[in-house]
Structures are given as C-alpha cells and as structure tokens.
Amino acid sequence: MLGKVKGFSADQVIEEFEALTKDAERVQRDTLQRILQDNEEAEYLQKLGLGGRTDPHSFKSLVPLVTHKELEPYIQRIVDGEAYPILTGKPITSISLSSGTTQGKPKFVPFNEDLVLVTMQIYKTSFAFRNRAYPLRDGKALQFIYSSKQFKTKGGLTATTATTNVYRSEQFKRTMSDIHSQCCSPDEVIFSPDYHQSLYCHLLCGLIFSEEVQLVFSTFAHSIVLAFRTFEQVWEELCSDIREGVLSSRITIPAIRVAVSRLLRPNPELANSIYSKCVRLSSWYGVIPEIWPNAKYVYGIMTGSMEPYLNKLRHYAGSLPLMSADYGASEGWIGANIEPDLQPEAASFAVLPNIGYFEFIPLRERAESQEHRRDLMNHREQEPIGLTEVEVGEEYEIIITTFAGLYRYRLGDVVRVTGFHNSTPKLRFVHRKGLILSVNIDKNTEKDLQLAVEEAGKLLAAEKLEVLDFSSHVDMSTNPGHYVIFLELSDAAGEGVLSSCSDCLDRAFVDPGYVGSRKVRAIAPLELRVVRRGTFRKIMDHYLSLGAAMSQYKTPHCVGASNGRVLQILNGNVQNSYFSAAYD
Numbered sequence: 001m002l003g004k005v006k007g008f009s010a011d012q013v014i015e016e017f018e019a020l021t022k023d024a025e026r027v028q029r030d031t032l033q034r035i036l037q038d039n040e041e042a043e044y045l046q047k048l049g050l051g052g053r054t055d056p057h058s059f060k061s062l063v064p065l066v067t068h069k070e071l072e073p074y075i076q077r078i079v080d081g082e083a084y085p086i087l088t089g090k091p092i093t094s095i096s097l098s099s100g101t102t103q104g105k106p107k108f109v110p111f112n113e114d115l116v117l118v119t120m121q122i123y124k125t126s127f128a129f130r131n132r133a134y135p136l137r138d139g140k141a142l143q144f145i146y147s148s149k150q151f152k153t154k155g156g157l158t159a160t161t162a163t164t165n166v167y168r169s170e171q172f173k174r175t176m177s178d179i180h181s182q183c184c185s186p187d188e189v190i191f192s193p194d195y196h197q198s199l200y201c202h203l204l205c206g207l208i209f210s211e212e213v214q215l216v217f218s219t220f221a222h223s224i225v226l227a228f229r230t231f232e233q234v235w236e237e238l239c240s241d242i243r244e245g246v247l248s249s250r251i252t253i254p255a256i257r258v259a260v261s262r263l264l265r266p267n268p269e270l271a272n273s274i275y276s277k278c279v280r281l282s283s284w285y286g287v288i289p290e291i292w293p294n295a296k297y298v299y300g301i302m303t304g305s306m307e308p309y310l311n312k313l314r315h316y317a318g319s320l321p322l323m324s325a326d327y328g329a330s331e332g333w334i335g336a337n338i339e340p341d342l343q344p345e346a347a348s349f350a351v352l353p354n355i356g357y358f359e360f361i362p363l364r365e366r367a368e369s370q371e372h373r374r375d376l377m378n379h380r381e382q383e384p385i386g387l388t389e390v391e392v393g394e395e396y397e398i399i400i401t402t403f404a405g406l407y408r409y410r411l412g413d414v415v416r417v418t419g420f421h422n423s424t425p426k427l428r429f430v431h432r433k434g435l436i437l438s439v440n441i442d443k444n445t446e447k448d449l450q451l452a453v454e455e456a457g458k459l460l461a462a463e464k465l466e467v468l469d470f471s472s473h474v475d476m477s478t479n480p481g482h483y484v485i486f487l488e489l490s491d492a493a494g495e496g497v498l499s500s501c502s503d504c505l506d507r508a509f510v511d512p513g514y515v516g517s518r519k520v521r522a523i524a525p526l527e528l529r530v531v532r533r534g535t536f537r538k539i540m541d542h543y544l545s546l547g548a549a550m551s552q553y554k555t556p557h558c559v560g561a562s563n564g565r566v567l568q569i570l571n572g573n574v575q576n577s578y579f580s581a582a583y584d
Ligand code: AMP
Pocket: 097, 098, 099, 100, 301, 302, 303, 304, 305, 325, 326, 327, 328, 329, 330, 331, 411, 413, 429, 432, 552
C-alpha cells in the first residue's frame, strides 16, 4: 500500500496510468477527437476544412506538419489581442516564452488551463512511481525555482515562461502539498525579479527548514549545480544570518525582506551546526546529505543538455540518489519517468497517451524499397507514424498536437524508443534537431560534443581543473570551416595541458564524416578557445534579460551564426586559443 494522503492516492494514480497505457492506441484516438472537438471553432482548423472530422486519417491528410515559424502569424494575432478563436476554441489567456536556446531568442507559445492540468498529471504520475521506491513523509522540498519577468502583451495577455505560468496556478500549490514537495521558500522568493536574491533566499530557507527537507529539486539540473556553487561562496554569510536572525543586506527587495525575515529567528545552535558541517566537508563532497540529513533524493531534469552537469551534481549529492524528472516543453508535456531507480543517463519517459496526440517521423533509412529510394532521391522525409507504431531502438523526430492550439507541431527533438510500458512507448531524449555541428558531411550532436568535452575534462582533472561550462560553434569564416570549442575552467591552466585538450577534443569526434574530412583537410583543425571565468554567467544573464527563466535555463552548447549576441559574449571573453595538431 502506497498510502493515501490528503485526497491523493499514489495507488490510484498508478492504476489510472496502467489503464491508459494498456490501451494507448484507443486513448490516442479519443484524445485527438477531444482536441479537435474542443477546438472545432478555431479559425486554423476551419480553414483546413476538417468540417467536424476527428479521425486520425482525415487529420493527417488535411492538417500540415508545421514548425513554430508557420504558426507565428497566428500566435502574433493572439498576442495582439484578437478575440476570434484563432488556434483554440476557448480564448487563450496567457502566453509562454520558451527558453529559446536553439534560436537565440524566446518563442511565444499559447498557454491555457489544460496545460496546467497536464503538468499536474505528469508530476503526480512520476511522483507515484518515485514514492514507491523512496516514500516521502510530510515535509518540505528545497526547491530552486524561479519565476521569469512577466509582461502584458499589446492585447493584454500575460506573457511569461511556462514554469512561471504553472507556479502561479492554484493547482500547483495543491499538487506540491499532495506530493510532499512544498517549497521551503515563500512565494515572494519564487516570484522575485532578481534571481541572485531568490537563490540566496532559497538556500537560507532551505537551511532554516533543514530537518524537514525531504528532497532537493529544480526543473533542470543546471540550476541545482549553480545553487551549490553559490552555496560554496555564501555559506558563511548564510550562517551569520541564522546566528543573528537578521537577513543579509544583499537582499534589497522589500517584499522578500519582509517574507524571509518572518522565518528568521536568532538560532546560534543551528548556525553552529551548519558551520561545523561545512568546515568538515572535503571539497563540498556530499554537502546535500550532510546539511539536509532527511533528504531522500535529488530531483530534476538531468538528461539531454543537462548531462554535462551530472558529475558535479553527483559530487554535491554524495550518497543520495539522483532522479531524473519528466520530459516536456513549453509547448506541452510528453512523458513521465516511471523508472526512478535508473541512473539519469539511462532515464526514459513513458508517454502519457491522453495528454496530447503524438506522431513520430522515422529517422532511420528504411529497407531499400522503391518508394524509399524515390524518397531519398527527392530528399523527402518519411511519413509520420502513430504512438503505438514506433519500434524499439529506432530514432524519431517527435510531432505533437496539444489541447493548447498546436496541431502537428514539430517540437524539434529527436528521441529513441527504449521499450514499451504496456502499449505506450518509453522515449529517451537524444538531441535537439538543430543542434548539430556540421561543416560538410560530418554530423555531431550535442551528445557527441558532451563526450568530447568529457574526454578533455579527464586531462584537466589530472591537473585539478574542472570544466565549468562549454559551448561550440562552427566557424565557416575560415576555408575550410572548423569546429570551435569554448571552455570555461575553474582555474588558470598551463599551455601544455590546453594544447593537449585541443588535440584530444579533435580526436574525440569519432563520426566517420568528421574523421574522413579532417584527414583530407576538408575540415580545418579544431580550435579550443578558453574563456574568462564568469563568461557563461554573462550568457545566462543575457537570456534572462530576454525573458527566459532560471528554472528553464539551458546553456546553449552549440551556437549558430544567427545567435550573434551569444557569439559576441563568447568571443569577447576569449583568453587564449589553441589549434589542434591531431591530424597534422
Ligand atoms: P523549454 O520549452 O524552453 O522548456 O524547452 C523544452 C526543451 O527542453 C525540449 O524540447 C527538450 O529539448 C528539452 N527537454 C525538456 N525536458 C527534457 C528532458 N527530460 N530531457 C532532455 N531534454 C529535455
């Protein structure tokens, strides 16, 4: 028995999930029907001539595959306040800003109550499975969550990030309480306009409630690592606040000062205990279980572009398990992690068949049929297939249709099917479609880049140096073009080790297209550019200034030529550069 708490039953959630996934094909058909019926009035669907038809065949033959670009004019009209049902039957009341890591600027996407409900279903589903393995008692969560800037569009809609839209909802608070994940910090900290002040206060509130904390969470692993890197800098100040019962003068926002001061009392005993634990730690290894002895695990998205932060996260988490959170986007959710015992690197996400309609474009070249040869010659991509038609081991581009006005929308992610749970597939995130380093016939994904940086990281670790963050760029201004890898290091490194790193990075890209091109000099030697400490903070600040939220922030690991400002920040902070001699 998993226990029933305040109207939330993990058993029931799992039962419902089992029922949905046993009959995924029918649930998908019903879901599509509901989406199309709810939005029958929408101009977008009317124009396509569905005429009330809701079956998958009519849907696929009449509704085109689209990217955000094609929907932009429709979304813009919603943003500008046009009242007519444009993409959805019911009016859209909020707009979400996606983090925009790939394009360099946030995208506007419609947001509605249905997305809140779907978010809660995802949270509850993965919690139910997690709780079976690691039951939580009543308690709190040290959550590093942040809102983003909010503004009113010309048409009077609230525009902010999807996570902020969710945090603002009443449903969110109720669900967090149901799943024992109530944030230690008051709302004023979450909704602060300054993330530095929020982060400090999240840490402080986490310390005040250190005995009650059951888990440590952030949406993406990067924010947890950033939080503990900050803890290393400010722990003495935090102890002093607790000792004196007076909030640091670095907190200047009156609403936060009032809300956090309410929780602070002079508590020399707690301050001394934290202080002595911190001084006993070696290089902050295991700081989380040491200071939060009742925490059961660390939770957040740890897959995809978050994998490079896992080493550091494991260092801070010591003996505590890391559990990777679910898979979704500002546009909509896809799947829940129902196997919490798997290491984050192996995590996959079981698709919930009632939260949207899902299609998959196969990326593997099919058996050599006539039709396939024609497709290849015409550079035509293969037809999308349905949720239950995907095959284990294959890779697909994912297409979503949501309750919030996106129809056959190319999310831009590539996933691999790792297996099935009943009849719904489990997906592993592979990479974002656009994030590929390529000069000519070479193709390297973000994952390939991560592996290359890990190899170089081993050389640096031998010198007690750490890669704090990294990015890359294909420089076509040289002839031939070449890869540029930017590294920010924990400390100054010698010329020798950096030269070896540039060779090592070059050799670590093992894609035959790359190796072949390097050997015949069709790609010039890889260049390592070492950037100053703080460069990646500047990049994050740049994204936050555009409206991104810390909660959804992802370092852009591949920067295209169109992302001029980020390239400028990277190039403006280069200390040294080294060309590889690996293929000389
Ligand atoms: P955003 O809308 O800004 O939050 O970004 C959504 C994107 O983040 C997705 O399209 C994925 O590329 C990535 N993402 C979200 N969840 C995961 C996950 N669990 N694993 C890997 N990548 C993820």
